[in-house]
Amino acid sequence: MKKIFGKIGAFFKQGRQIIKKPFVALANSKAVKWYFDSKFHKGWIKLWTDYAFWMHIPLSMLLVFIMEWLSRHSLVQACGFVVDHTGPFLFNSYCIFVALSIVFLSRRRGWWRLFISMIFIILGIINCIILLNRVSPFGYTDLYMISDLLTMQDSNYFSATQAIISIIALIIYIIILVIYAKFGPKKKDVKPFWQRLVLVIALFISLYPTTIFLRSSGVMTSYFGNLSQGYLDYGYLYGFSTSVLDRGMNRPFGYSDSKIKSIIEADQAYVDSIQTTTYDIAGEDGQSDGNLTVTEIDTGDNKPNIVVMLLESFYDVSECEFLETSEDPIPFVHYLEDNYSTGHCIVPVVGAGTCNSEFEILTGLSCNFFGPGEYPQKTILKETDVESYADVLHDDGYATHIVHNNGGNFYSRANAFSMMGFDTFSSKEMLDITEYTPLGNWPTDDILIGGTMDAMDSTAGSDFVYTITVEGHGSYPTYPVETDPAIKVKANGKTEGENYAWEYYVNRIYNVDDFLKQYIDALDSRGEDTLVIMFGDHLPTMGLTEDEVATGDLYQTKYFTWNNFGMPKEDKDLTTYQLVSEYLNRLGIHNGNINAYHQRVMAEGKKYGTGDYMNDLRLLQYDIMYGNRYTYKYGTSYKPTEIEMGVLDVTIDKAYFFNGRYHIYGEQFTKWSKVFVNGEQVPTKYESGQVLSIKASDVKNGDIITVCQMGSSDTVFRESNKYVVVDPSYAEEDIVTEEDEEEESADN
Structure with missing residues (x-):
């Protein structure tokens, strides 16, 4: 067993070296070394080190622009949003700016900056894909639909290819974060934590009065008569945020x-x-x-x-x-x-x-x-x-x-x-x-x-x-x-x-x-x-x-x-x-x-x-x-x-063994009917509305079977009568007891 595990370990180690080799070569290349030694790189790092607060302004605007580009499926329309809806564009940017302030609470500012930025990019990508299949943009309520989504792989709503791509992208994102967390730089000579905390809290608190002011002045709105148009006019991030914060109903004025x-x-x-x-x-x-x-x-x-x-x-x-x-x-x-x-x-x-x-x-x-x-x-x-x-x-x-x-x-x-x-x-x-x-x-x-x-x-x-x-x-x-x-x-x-x-x-x-x-x-x-x-x-x-x-x-x-x-x-x-x-x-x-x-x-x-x-x-x-x-x-x-669930009884009338399968005859069978043997679901083949079949090896004489109409998430919607399996080829084994032996000896 040690040899087997040793070979497996050697295989993965060799694979890691093969994958690592081109990245090491790239890192040691003259071009990369020239870039890291260049004044441009040093100046860029200095900007993010000494002027990170101000650098978050253009970064926030860039992230909003990318989100709108993805959501609108058009670079031109994203530019139009900036020009024609400048107020909402700036407010969406301010929201991201406030979110990015969280990085100042940690020494690993680069990691947190990447993490927060990617959250917004991922939201934009999700909305981009959603809008390829429907008119309504992605909102918070869609998160409640995840359970439905996961039960519909390779269906009208969620294809197997989309599921695989989503999983691969998520794995890559996690790998990048892990690498950055391990090898990324840490900020030195930071200001006292309480000062940074006060700054972050103040920025988050400022969102509420700013939102109220912009809504009262008509720059933003609290209600979208047309959800799709609302997202287009006021920005995807603002639209998504309202779906998170404005859920349910507030107590109406005068309620008593x-x-x-x-x-x-x-x-x-x-x-x-x-x-x-x-x-x-x-x-x-x-x-x-x-x-x-x-x-x-x-x-x-x-x-x-x-x-x-x-x-x-x-x-x-x-x-x-x-x-x-x-x-x-x-x-x-x-x-x-x-x-x-x-x-x-x-x-x-x-x-x-x-x-x-x-x-x-x-x-x-x-x-x-x-x-x-x-x-x-x-x-x-x-x-x-x-x-x-x-x-x-x-x-x-x-x-x-x-x-x-x-x-x-x-x-x-x-x-x-x-x-x-x-x-x-x-x-x-x-x-x-x-x-x-x-x-x-x-x-x-x-x-x-x-x-x-x-x-x-x-x-x-x-x-x-x-x-x-x-x-x-x-x-x-x-x-x-x-x-x-x-x-x-x-x-x-x-x-x-x-x-x-x-x-x-x-x-x-x-x-x-x-x-x-x-x-x-x-x-x-x-x-x-x-x-x-x-x-x-x-x-x-x-x-x-x-x-x-x-x-x-x-x-x-x-x-x-x-x-x-x-x-x-x-x-x-x-x-x-x-x-x-x-x-x-x-x-x-x-x-x-x-x-x-x-x-x-x-x-x-x-x-x-x-x-x-x-x-x-x-x-x-x-x-x-x-x-x-x-x-x-x-x-x-x-x-x-x-x-x-349903109005007609699901019934099992009879069942036979034939050609390696157990054929079950009855009424009200559907493609969602599943056979249970002694309470355990077994693979079921739908033959027609009156016939289902399972492998003969899945049942034996005396087992109790039922047919259940199954919804998503293994929900049993309706259950048939119980039916006892009778195998004509089954023969009970003769069991000889001590009393039988004594009786046989007495007879002799």
Whole structure:
């Protein structure tokens, strides 16, 4: 063993010498020696030794410039930031200057200077890569997504190549720091430590009044209406810093028990005053049933099912100024717009951040009150529950479901939906997905039809279903994928690669349009009163600008509806936090604290986004999520639920040994089904929705097997019945006891 270790040690020693040789040769070269003996080098070292404080000024500016260059993917645009946004550029530089002052607390100033500088460079590199794949820049909330990222290697979000490059770069960085720490110079003849400490503390303290002054003077801002544009206008470092410091909600001015009570009482007075609204409901023959009222619709067996559908990256390309298509890619959507209520939907995000549109649509609360780029599903909903429309409809006897063809743990959805009070969640792990988009990176949405029908069939009475699609998800390839796409596209003024990307996207929403028709046909065939509200969560990640969209607003998508009980067509532009409440109002559903608030202020004619509308909403939102919950004291109180993953039982019916494998037959198997033998997971092969197989050597006679639907991070979402393995070739060994031997001797 010593010889083996000796050979291994010799191998590494020889390798070290080989690697070290060229570096030693370089260090001893005449050119290097000339440089170190030159006046320039000595003068440079003297500058950093004697005038380090002042040298940090140009270094700070250089670091900010590099970060902006990386973030904007353009040297010219980085120069434009310096010229056109000089104030923010200087403030970003001052922030780095303050951070660099930490070096004065140590004798190893060079090491700390390198360490701090590289942190900022790494942030710039990360943002550079992030912006190649989405519109929203890298923020602090993305750090909460690391657990999701690590479970998605070699996926749509995080390729294996990117993972390897990241690891190699991190190792190189650590090696450089270790070498510098060991061989780097130490500062001599430094000033007393207390003087250096006072300087550093004073500089850090100065950041607060400086920030307040610049915000009050308009040079900087505390809120980004457009996160991406905010980072561009005020600098990436400032944007990232606000995402770190401005998280959650601050206590609003005027927050108190009495104030919340007055809001709740006003809402309740409005609800009490509402007169029954009369709808002209069409009968089965298409003729009017007369004065059938919403109250009559909303009682007994006639409560309509309510389906809210989030359409990933859905955009009506007829509103794109430069795009031409060979035919209408979304004819069914346009049919819905012509015949049922529709409008533009004002969403909180552009190009990414689906879960924030989701948060607003399900809760009626606003993401504008959180920190820039914050995902409440990854932050506050980890700690507390929140009132949602699922809670409101529970009170009216609805069963509440979610159906989604992506991972149950992504965006911490399983937890978030539990905190919102939903009953069941059928994520991709519960769905037998076999069809994918041409790139193979996203499931097609047709699987959601069966998933929705199963959810609605699982309970008696009326259902509230929230359905999330993914087929329209980016990114979109800048090369041809389909040889003969159904819809031909011409993107005027765009590059060939951009044209290919648009053509791919348009053909995805063409398929989504067909899916929507099939989905609504399936709902209609149930013979139950049903309302469907569909909306785009954000514009696609295509680099659209405001002058390229008909609305002139990158935060406007569309919503459209369908119903089979004669609800009158009434078009209206709404925000995501208003949308569901508006339609519950039309159905005569007024309960719920947030729901009643929206219905009252909309009835009073207050406009979304204004102080009159938002101030009291901010108070209610803070109270429910961070405050003392006076809302639940004077209004209706809600609690989270123990959400059930999936609605159909996973079952094992039978199993056989064949050809070296153990084949398991049953129901509701998916690609995320894994076999457990005596409680231990074993490698599993998905054969079909009814068949799984494992190696025959992984089981033996008498073992107990189960099938579990597995989410990321080894989460068991659902478990099958237990099944005892029976091996026909198994024969029990004869065990001879002492009593048997005695009996045999007596017989003889």
